[in-house]
Amino acid sequence: MLTLLSSMPNSTLPAFNNEWLWLGNLGHSFVVISFIATLLFSYFYFQDARSENSTLKKWARNFLYLHSFSVVSVFSILFAIIFFHRYEFFYAWRHSSNALPVYYMISCFWEGQEGSFLLWIFWNSIIALILRRTAGKWESPVIAIIGLGQIALGSMLLGFHWGDLKIGSSPFDLLRDVRPEFLNIPILGSIGVENYLQVFKDGNGLNKLLQNYWMVIHPPTLFLGFALAIVPFAYSVAALWKRESRSWIHPAIIWSIACVGILGAGIIMGGFWAYESLSFGGYWAWDPVENASLLPWLIMTSALHMLLISKNTGRHLFTSHLLTQISFWLVLYATFLTRSGILGEASVHSFTDLGLSGQLLLFLFGFIGLSTVVAFVDSKNRLQFTAALMVFFAAVVLTSYIIPASIKENYTLFIKYLGIGLFVIVLGLYLRNLYKSQKTNLPDEHLLSREFWIFLGSLFIILSLVQVFSATSIPVFNKLFGFKNAVPQAQDYNNIQLWMAMPIMLLMSVGQYFRYKETQWSDLLRDIKWPLLVSVVVFGLLTWGFEIEGFQFILFLFFGVLLSGLNFAFLFRKRKNQVLRWGASISHFGFGVLLIGVLVSSVNKNVLSKSQDGINLAPEQDQSGKIDEKGIQFNRENQILYQGEPVDLIGYKAVYMGSKKGIHYDSLDEFFTVSFISTKNPKDSFKLVPKTQNNPQMGLLAEPSTKHYLHKDVFTHVNYQSGMDKVEPFSSFKLDTLYVGQEGVSSSGKCIYRLKGIEKASRTNGLALRLEVEVERLNEKEIIHPEILINEQTGGLESLPVQLDKLGFFMTINSFDIQDPDPSKQKIAFVVQTGEKTPVKNYIVVKVIEFPWINLVWFGTIIMVIGFAFAIIDRILAQKRVMA
């Protein structure tokens, strides 16, 4: 431990002033302590699980407490570094700035990878503490396995460098270590390098897009969902390890429900964030990073339903184990996808690659290996297999050091294909052994049984997963096999997932009406008849009300209504007096509402700012491939709004009123006020304030603004603004002499100007003559005030010119000549220079979109989460009853 501490990168070079090195060293010490405590509690729990021993368990618990305490300390110290603006630490400099409000300081944690891993570790330690109190006889094996996950995650924060080998990346690295070149900037020559902190007084700031309140709660929720996925995995592995048959299922169900509910809520919160602060106009874009969070959710949902079947009928233990374990593999795979930089071009999200992809892959394969080891029933086989894996791994590592450079490339290729082959064999072994140990000899299930239809539904979820998985993994396969496949676009997913959702929705609607083991036709018909009829009527009304067109969308709506309708009715027909058992129906109902909302808001999404003006590109093709010889301007979805000039959009009249800059931490932001008035109902009017930020690192960022109605949203964002045009210089200069009351024209004759009056104005350094000049171009008139100043100190003349972009006019006073000393006659001649350019008008280019019934998406999500809460409470109470 001492050698570990002394190898800390922070403890070098004490010669710099005002650094709080002790804080970083403290933080890093806690990282190391928490890591060592993880190793210890895992080891003691592991030993206790093998040979129950109360002393071992006591030590395991103590180290678990030490671990949790250290994790909280690391968390607090990292926050302190950000809070006190200690920019000697790279993390604070890179991810925060002085102007950042406290509530966004939390968001700094998840902008960087180290903070994200820390958050995950934090949740895992909380989960371990809960399990320590509630898991009973499962405490030791389950927490031992969670400890393995903590070891993997904890090592991501160690930040050890050993030659080429890099283990983890520390959040307490120093700025001058990570960016040594900063110490060479010229200004440090004069104040001395040791005082570099006098220069680095502000940080690089938090990504503007993360400065949104949803970004304060979306990542923690998502990471809690991710973290929860390890618990069912741990139960499944522990059950195989300890050769337990079914007792693991009930607790695994509780944790799976929590995982599905929280992960689902986290995903949708991410969607809400995207909708509120990104300008792609929607909440879901099938972006690889979104998909990466969807994959574990889909399979965890499928696993949860298999677990329910296994618990109630004893069937499908193999599938329950398999899906539960793959859920966690996919969490690791998703982490690899989003954290390794492999998605590169494919994603609008971007994550800096910390060079840890090797480490992430190692964990993924490590946990697949763990699953495979415990799938062997025989202890001897487990040992042999583990040894074989270790030998293979050691051989690969060793040979890669001694292999001559000349054949290195071929050797790497050989290892790659050997690895792929081996991976397939390991998976095969895993499946075979798991199947052999978990198969049941029960008679076939009845066709009219609940287990049959839930099983089918789970399979359809897997089917949907297979498509998302293979499409999202295209960059991985490209890298692995040298393919050059392009990344799929959103419609590639939508076109397939639309159909794949339908059987799932159908089975979700009817599944509960079947009983376990066997259902009588007559019972089924009796229960389902009325709900079905009502649903069909509601479906008819909604198709008409929502104005849905297109066969596939109408069909989708049908299944959506069926899903909501049948589950809603189920509450009252079958669960009238069992409120606690409402969970499944409520969450299914909510999911149906969510899907209806998704359908209506995306199919009937309406761009209100369609434009028919502009350059004709005949013949032109629209997005569906239809060719128009005359070249109608389809695809034109943006409108230009000149300040103060109303423009007709579809259903609204819009006026750009003006813009203003932010004053505080948002001083880079520009806010544009656009007022909307409905053309049908003049009382229906509102103002939207989309904004842009001219970000020095990221270019111009646009943040949309949305008017929420109950039944629709009007969404707008600025795509371009007049300030972004190249500035045209003034030209056609002309000299002229002006008297009061006299008129002049610019060189092209487009601008007419009149000197209306002169006044004296005292300025700090002298007396000025301030002119009042009226400028006219076409029919527009403006008053300008050029000045000429007689400097008291130098006696010279200084001109204060005026440029009037709006009319494209420029005037400066070169000199003046008092021709009549009698001030009452005011006969002063001014020699002025004028210039011209094309008039510049303030404008913005906006896109305005109407999303009908988008509130159903959020509303459905809330209902779904409530359903999950019911389900968890019901099952925790059931467990308490059993234990009591």
Place this chain on the structure above:
Amino acid sequence: MKPLQIALIVIAGLGVASVVSLYGNTTKYVSFQEADKLHTENPNKSYHIACKLNKAKPIVYDAQKDANHLEFTAVDSLNFEKKVIFLQPKPQDLERTETIVIIGKSQGDYFLAETILSKCPSKYEDAPVKQASLVN
């Protein structure tokens, strides 16, 4: 055969079909000349082209003339140049981009882009030194 097995086989078949159709429909990155050729074969399909912006040629976008019309010249990986038209406002960081991926259809003398994916090197990266705040 048991109903469960039939269901398994049907769903497995659908799974294979969905993956096959996915890879069948997935386009590869192509060059401008390939996109020309492929367009005559299948005029409804969009292709991906990884290219660079030719910064020596003008980037034409005049919002007052047409807010939905951007023109620029791109060079593909085979150093072939082509005019690209994009019927949307100019992406905000276009000038700073190194490589872009354009998705769209060849239209003879120009390429009509439906989507432009741009990644500029500075995006999400650190400014080497944040000058303004540094010097005061």
